Amino acid sequence: xxxxxxxxxxxxxxxxxxxxxxxxxxxxxVRNFYQHPPSLEGFRLAMESRKAFPTDRAxxxxxxxxxxxxxxxxxxxxxxxxxxxxxxxxxxxxAHQPNIxxxxxxxxxxxxxxxxxxxxxxxxxxxxxxxxxxxxGSEDNDLDELSQFNLDGQKLRWQTRQTGAVGxxxxxxxxxxxxxxxxxxxxxxTYGDELMQILRNAYQEGITMAEATARLLNSFFASHxxxxxxxxxxxxxxxMIPVFRNDLTxxxxxxxxxxxxxxxxxxxxxxxxxxxxxxFYLTDDGRYRILEANGRYLLDGSPETFTxxxxxxxxxxxxxxxxxxxxxxGLYQETILxxxxxxxxxxxxxxxxxxxxxxxxxxxxxxxxILRNSFVLLDQRNQERISKLGWKAEELFESEHELMNxxxxxxxxxxxxxxxxxxxxxxxxxxxSRKVGEIDxxxxxxxxxxxxxxxxxxxxxxxKMLRAEKRKFEAERRQLAAAREGIxxxxxxxxxxxxxxxxxxxxxxPFIDTVVRHSPGLDRGVxxxxxx
Numbered sequence: 280x281x282x283x284x285x286x287x288x289x290x291x292x293x294x295x296x297x298x299x300x301x302x303x304x305x306x307x308x309v310r311n312f313y314q315h316p317p318s319l320e321g322f323r324l325a326m327e328s329r330k331a332f333p334t335d336r337a338x339x340x341x342x343x344x345x346x347x348x349x350x351x352x353x354x355x356x357x358x359x360x361x362x363x364x365x366x367x368x369x370x371x372x373x374a375h376q377p378n379i380x381x382x383x384x385x386x387x388x389x390x391x392x393x394x395x396x397x398x399x400x401x402x403x404x405x406x407x408x409x410x411x412x413x414x415x416g417s418e419d420n421d422l423d424e425l426s427q428f429n430l431d432g433q434k435l436r437w438q439t440r441q442t443g444a445v446g447x448x449x450x451x452x453x454x455x456x457x458x459x460x461x462x463x464x465x466x467x468x469t470y471g472d473e474l475m476q477i478l479r480n481a482y483q484e485g486i487t488m489a490e491a492t493a494r495l496l497n498s499f500f501a502s503h504x505x506x507x508x509x510x511x512x513x514x515x516x517x518x519m520i521p522v523f524r525n526d527l528t529x530x531x532x533x534x535x536x537x538x539x540x541x542x543x544x545x546x547x548x549x550x551x552x553x554x555x556x557x558x559f560y561l562t563d564d565g566r567y568r569i570l571e572a573n574g575r576y577l578l579d580g581s582p583e584t585f586t587x588x589x590x591x592x593x594x595x596x597x598x599x600x601x602x603x604x605x606x607x608x609g610l611y612q613e614t615i616l617x618x619x620x621x622x623x624x625x626x627x628x629x630x631x632x633x634x635x636x637x638x639x640x641x642x643x644x645x646x647x648x649i650l651r652n653s654f655v656l657l658d659q660r661n662q663e664r665i666s667k668l669g670w671k672a673e674e675l676f677e678s679e680h681e682l683m684n685x686x687x688x689x690x691x692x693x694x695x696x697x698x699x700x701x702x703x704x705x706x707x708x709x710x711x712s713r714k715v716g717e718i719d720x721x722x723x724x725x726x727x728x729x730x731x732x733x734x735x736x737x738x739x740x741x742x743k744m745l746r747a748e749k750r751k752f753e754a755e756r757r758q759l760a761a762a763r764e765g766i767x768x769x770x771x772x773x774x775x776x777x778x779x780x781x782x783x784x785x786x787x788x789p790f791i792d793t794v795v796r797h798s799p800g801l802d803r804g805v806x807x808x809x810x811x
Contacts, residue, residue, distance in 0.1 A: 293676055303802065390499075446492075473787060532553065559601070631648050
């Protein structure tokens with residue numbers, strides 16, 4: 280498969296918040312919200328911080344081994360697991376929930392990013408080793424979000440009656456029914472049968488959704504040494520008992536993050552809304568928010584209640600029943616992993632920027648925050664559409680309205696602006712103001728009002744001229760809409776709408792290999808990836 284890529288600045292795409300853009304640019308107003316910059320010096324400092332933190336590597340390696348009991352490990356994975364036992368080895372981590380069939384394209388991009396960053400850092404810091412890790416957010420219970428995906432412009436949803444943490448839910452008849460739908464749609468494509476074999480091997484009836492997600496990742500990235508972590512683990516959570524106890528009884532995480540969120544709101548919009556208790560209580564079929572009232576601990580949505588002694592006893596005996604929310608999840612991740620960098624999307628980077636003081640308070644190293652790679656996939660058909668317009672793909676990030684105005688002005692052959700007339704009118708009213716001002720200075724304000732109304736009417740006339748000329752370019756408007764649909768399917772950014780399946784069915788394993796080959800470890804912007 281032939282391919283090429285070019286990168287454009289994040290700001291040019293208009294797809295990222297001012298907070299994330301300012302973080303990437305190193306603006307001073309963001310500096311208080313992170314510990315190490317996303318640079319080589321930042322990685323070096325992060326490694327020094329991590330070396331001073333006592334990571335239980337034996338505990339971690341055992342957890343990885345347990346999670347791979349039901350699936351084979353590649354040579355690269357076994358080698359990386361051995362490396363994790365060494366003090367000079369660090370992890371590069373990304374995280375995501377177990378969205379059905381991976382959810383969106385960026386699931387693939389962020390996974391590839393940690394692989395490529397680990398490879399690059401191993402070359403840049405030859406005395407250290409770096410292992411890519413995918414942390415499955417298996418305890419998320421937002422089934423409405425995680426149960427849907429888009430296939431060729433149609434939203435499909437997993438219908439199930441299961442409740443609780445999605446990662447603990449089982450692959451059932453509803454998942455198998457969706458596999459039949461995918462096979463019916465994509466089976467005719469060149470690599471449709473290969474895709475369906477991968478999906479059916481991953482999503483086998485009776486296994487958990489977390490396990491199915493791990494198998495899907497393994498089918499693509501085992502050869503690259505990617506290790507998938509299942510954090511819903513009693514042994515791992517035991518290391519968080521002191522933090523969880525503090526959250527339940529002293530509410531220090533709430534106070535710290537709430538203060539940072541207030542500070543963030545002075546310049547940007549905060550993303551994290553901490554609660555007094557930032558833990559859920561997990562059962563086999565439920566994930567209940569823990570509340571405190573009248574000296575007892577309540578489970579929101581359940582009649583069960585506990586005394587302080589009872590809930591702290593459960594924490595000691597069954598730490599796996601306690602599930603951190605967004606405030607504590609990152610702290611858990613960085614406690615159990617020898618991690619120096621977290622790769623996440625724009626919203627993830629934004630909320631991590633509110634957590635630094637929480638890490639400092641509990642003595643856990645804060646990782647370098649890396650904005651994940653973003654790509655726009657341009658197949659042959661979309662490249663031809665853009666070429667017919669005489670433009671480049673990077674120009675299509677402007678709104679369709681702005682682009683259509685630009686196209687009409689370029690191709691009309693007529694002067695569709697009244698800028699010269701506006702200047703003439705301005706000169707006329709300036710002279711008029713001078714003249715009447717000599718008679719009565721108060722009349723100048725009346726002239727200014729006349730000028731304001733006249734310039735507004737002239738501006739409206741210019742807009743009408745442009746609209747009238749646009750009607751002559753209906754064919755071009757349809758071409759423009761079709762070209763933008765490839766980048767913004769259904770009006771959303773491609774990587775946040777499309778699923779990988781339709782691309783894999785057309786291009787096969789070379790599609791994954793192409794994304795890997797063109798993915799930079801360090802920031803280069805948004806990639807426009809042309810596939811032929």
